[in-house]
Amino acid sequence: MAATLNGMTLPSWASHVEDKLAPMPLLLVQAFVDTLDQDLGTDIFAQPDQARAWLAEAGLRIPDPDRPDPGFTDDLRLAREARESIRALIGRTTGSEPLTADDLAPLEQVLDQDQLRLDVAVDGQVRLRPALPARTLADGLLALLLIIRDAQADGSWDRLKLCGNPDCRWAFYDRSHSRRGAWCDMATCGNRLKNRNLRARRAQAG
Ligand SMILES: [Zn+2]
Numbered sequence: 110m111a112a113t114l115n116g117m118t119l120p121s122w123a124s125h126v127e128d129k130l131a132p133m134p135l136l137l138v139q140a141f142v143d144t145l146d147q148d149l150g151t152d153i154f155a156q157p158d159q160a161r162a163w164l165a166e167a168g169l170r171i172p173d174p175d176r177p178d179p180g181f182t183d184d185l186r187l188a189r190e191a192r193e194s195i196r197a198l199i200g201r202t203t204g205s206e207p208l209t210a211d212d213l214a215p216l217e218q219v220l221d222q223d224q225l226r227l228d229v230a231v232d233g234q235v236r237l238r239p240a241l242p243a244r245t246l247a248d249g250l251l252a253l254l255l256i257i258r259d260a261q262a263d264g265s266w267d268r269l270k271l272c273g274n275p276d277c278r279w280a281f282y283d284r285s286h287s288r289r290g291a292w293c294d295m296a297t298c299g300n301r302l303k304n305r306n307l308r309a310r311r312a313q314a315g
Pocket of ligand 1: 272273274277278279292293294298
């Protein structure tokens with residue numbers, strides 16, 4: 110059975126997230142970052158075919174079918190690097206160190222190929238729009254950055270966090286009333302860290 114998000118069928122590109130899902134369209138940012146599962150050691154971008162299929166399903170990279178597509182190797186590298194940039198961006202939510210030039214470099218590369226345009230919609234709203242469909246990954250990543258900008262404006266960005274387990278760093282959406290959620294999953298990462306800290310304290314005491 111397909112997983113659901115508030116009763117809606119979950120898009121195929123988000124099926125690996127499973128739990129603590131961000132609302133649409135921020136879910137796309139979460140699903141992109143969580144293509145790497147450091148805890149399980151799995152990476153959707155480790156296999157070129159799987160990466161190509163996932164990026165196309167997510168609408169982040171839909172090459173023109175009538176043209177050759179020589180740029181995929183570079184785009185795959187950019188996907189992995191930009192994923193860590195965006196992970197660092199999410200990490201800022203919980204107040205870690207300021208972002209470094211290295212953190213931001215892959216996104217600068219995307220911004221250099223700026224394809225944004227202003228649009229006045231029929232509802233009178235002025236919007237920034239990336240090139241659609243996203244022929245290159247840079248186009249798709251620009252769309253992701255716009256989703257991040259909108260989430261920062263409406264406050265939902267602050268609920269997108271990284272798991273506090275340094276071996277995990279999974280992106281999760283904190284729906285708790287207190288907004289103090291710190292773990293992708295209390296039963297695994299939360300308790301694991303607590304037990305580790307407890308062992309360290311006991312070792313010190315002993
Ligand atoms: Zn975790």
